[in-house]
Amino acid sequence: MPTHSAASTGATTQTPRRGRAHARLSAADWERGALEMIAQEGVGALAVEALARRLGVTKGSFYWHFRNREALLQAALNRWEADDDGELQQHIGAAGDRPRERLGALFRWVSGEAQAHRIYAALLQALDHPLVQPTMTRVSQRRMDFLEAAFRETGLGPGAAHHRARLTYAAYVGFLQLNLTLELPHLSHEQYEAYVEHVIATLVP
Secondary structure (H helix, E strand, O other), rough: OOOOOHHHHHOOOOOOOOOOHHHHHHHHHHHHHHHHHHHHHHHOOOOOOHHHHOOOOOHHHHHHHHHHHHHHHHHHHHHHHHHHHHHHHHHHHHHOOOOOHHHHHHHHHHOHHHHHHHHHHHHHHOOOOOOHHHHHHHHHHHHHHHHHHHHHOOOOOOOHHHHHHHHHHHHHHHHHHHHHOOOOOOOOOOHHHHHHHHHHHHHHO
């Protein structure tokens, strides 16, 4: 399940307007802002004062919703995990009844989710953080369990489906590391689409 190269994935979530009153800035706004900051600069860059400047509010408004930076990070991770699971279930529910076509549609959908992949790639670089590691373990295991079940539906046996799921997820994580961490290789839009189709043809039985 790959994603675009760093040069071709510029999508970011919209932050609240500068000067917005803290009474109107919800906890969800802070969480989304934190995830955007993590995607762009990494977990280590997440700081209350810097995020407040990005959101156009005072640092004091932060404490209406969170005790400290770690509480914000945990809430942001919880939001990312819940959104990841909800969006996956929603998309699969609309992808049709044929297992092979569902997997192909899943790969193509995931390949375009640039911001989610940037967050994941940033979290991969912070696995030594005590809040990040358990979240990443849960999300990754849930994704692999889903893939294994999907491959079982195509007719693969339990062992083969398990191996194919691990191979698929390893390809996804490896592509993130190459593209978003090492920034190699740079792919044009056409090359990237051809790569996605090659992955589908190779991994979907």
